Amino acid sequence: MTRKNSNSDKEVDVVLIGAGIMSATLGMMLKELQPDITIEIFERLDVAAAESSDAWNNAGTGHSAFCELNYTPEKPDGSVDTKKAISIAESFEVSKQFWSFLVKNKLVGSPENFIKSIPHMSFVWGQDNVDFLMKRYTKLQESDLFKGMVYSENAAQLNEWMPLVMNGRGPDEKVAATRMEMGTDVNFGALTRMMFNDLQKREGVKLHFHHDVKKLKQKDQKWEVKVKNETNSQKRVIKSKFVFIGAGGGSLPLLEKANIPEGNGFGGFPVSGQWLKCINPEIIEQHHAKVYGKASVGAPPMSVPHLDTRMIDGKKALLFGPYAGFSTRFLKHGSLLDLPLSIKINNIRPMISAGLDNLPLTKYLIDQVRQSPEDRMEALKEYLPTAKMEDWELETAGQRVQVIKKDEEHGGILEFGTEVVTASDGSIAALLGASPGASTAVSIMITLMERCFVEQIKTPEWQQKLKQMIPSYGEVLNGNPQLTENIRTQTSHALKLN
Template structure:
């Protein structure tokens, strides 16, 4: 590991050692061993911000249980396209992780991933939507193992903590997929970064990037960074900004026309957490509900089994919270400093056209402990306040951009920002984020290095022959991938 010194030149410089940055570093260090690749991380370890296990849901978002990815039309029909695309992306990620695990490059897979069923939970009118969702999804090979039930006995068998002793006061239903996972992205990120370093990538910790500027004569990027009290200058042919919530301010410092009108709004989250063994024994799944009527999709509650550092917990939430920081360990002036002449109109327009979203956030900030317990009891009817503690999750920045001339709060997904000369790229957005990390990085590399990517893909396919295959259209390839992933990641697939 190097410490800042004199100005140095890199072929590729990656800003941020989270799941995206560590994935890109590992891929490039393997595919281009002759390149000098650097990774700059502001914190003292890799994967300590959004990738940290307590700062995300660890769901391994795969479209198996999230209502958000299968929106219902006014006529009650369901469009499965987003769920299919997200599951395909997740399968790209697990293929890569399985490939590295098979070669002993990630250590024990149980230290970062394990099988945990994914369930959807519906009440009232949402039970009809869930039934339709199941019908639409289970018709596809990707979701052919998903089950649906409204039978009380089956529900008690699947989810004892939620349904044993529940009074039959309303219609309820659930789906269950055995292909779900719980992922400790913090542990995975540290393993990916260690693998990248072993392949030649240079990781520099506690190095905060302050600005980016391109030399118009050489097209090189000049990066100004600080380590402790020392300023440092670096240059790079290609820069990838993978700094999570810190990405937008860095792209703004580079004065990119691609982000001139883009703004960001930080969203913090709170969860209720328990390590009570009796409660954990009764809930061996991740269960996603649906938003209450009139609330935005971001409000979807879920009750998750989590395994971090070998210990089991249950987490319920999220509950909204307020912070102007763009990162959990960011600065109080992050939001204020991100407002520019270019994006002020976008932000104001989005506030006017998304009053329901703003109202929801205000309501969440004012939520009382009694109200949080009431929300928990929708999932755990006999929950006791003394069994649960309130914890703060990570920060994420909701992207706000112009669509058809108006400011719009971007929905779920991660967007690739790429300069016209393809010398700088950045990732904006959130969920499904980490679950789609490998596919997103490969997309970024394909767009950034179109002349090299076909050769890279051929190299990767030697060990991952189905990489790039649309698995939903090829059941034989899907079966092969599931077998490979199940064997090397020790999953019940």
């Protein structure tokens, strides 16, 4: 029977929803592991990496936990918890190995077009914060992954590292900073588009822009994916053995459409962002680092303030922020109805519970939305005391949807991070959440394949190929200084990093 306004059904091995860094990473890995695999990719917009993976919408840090203080929280007893920082640092090294493999095999262009060396710094002021930073630095020195980190309270040293940040500060102000010379700046938008450019050239892979996924239904152990071509309104159904929902903020509504038991109880809390972008070339040239500070009380992790040097479209840029805000959109190009339409019977209790438990966050976002240009400038002056309003303009950043999930004790909790939701049969997976996201994409996709391609990943062929793509695969870098040094030497050479 032929559907009205529909092409005949097509069957493929894999459907990827969303043309961002996650889908690109999974697509590249699967095609390398199984060259004859067939893949269809559907993207609602007209270009790849236009939402969370885009340079203006993404933190772009190369999240390695070198400078992000929210990954090393202080415990009630005053000690510093470094477990998350070590895990993220390890995952970033895995990503660099895979990118090195792509570069060496000419599957992407020159690494200078997507990754560059840039020092990562943490900067604090006030005695309590200085004490915290010292404790953080001392604790991180126990890990091989943070070898090379330097700590200083010396004003002359800090002025050499970040003259713009130190200029205009009083001689008695108590400040401190750590510096990791081997930090990076990553343009995930450029990297994503490079990977898709390669994938499109391969047999059995098709990338469709202006295509919106309308329905997901499992039938006879296959998924029927109903898509609409927004340019001509034509609808068709693709049958697939496996579906990956990697649509950023749009993943939650699609997971709800899939209607799998594992997806019940998940909700989303959207947080928008803005940057102050420097428009004075002289000031941009005076700063060369990613300088992260401490988040305000009640602030979400994506709102950790930073004065950030980046390379965007081949030009050096300087950003400060992000300033958080609230929107009911789940995507930058989404609908104001995204949040209300995501509320279902199975997630309304977790969402209400999480909301009641996070009233400080709600207050923080309301305060951020009400900020005047003068308020934003005052926040910038904490990091750049001599800042002038005429040198900066406001730039809209991307949307992030923080995960809300069921919790037996609280009813629902708000998670700051990424969450992979997979069906029990491994036939569908969705990636929810935000930071550190893109930087840990390769590790996330390995975890996904271990859950969804259970038999294939055990085969000698896949194991051997994974070891080629990621030389440390199956081993832990932390606690293995020689392996860590060897891997970093190899990746730095391949990616042309300092």
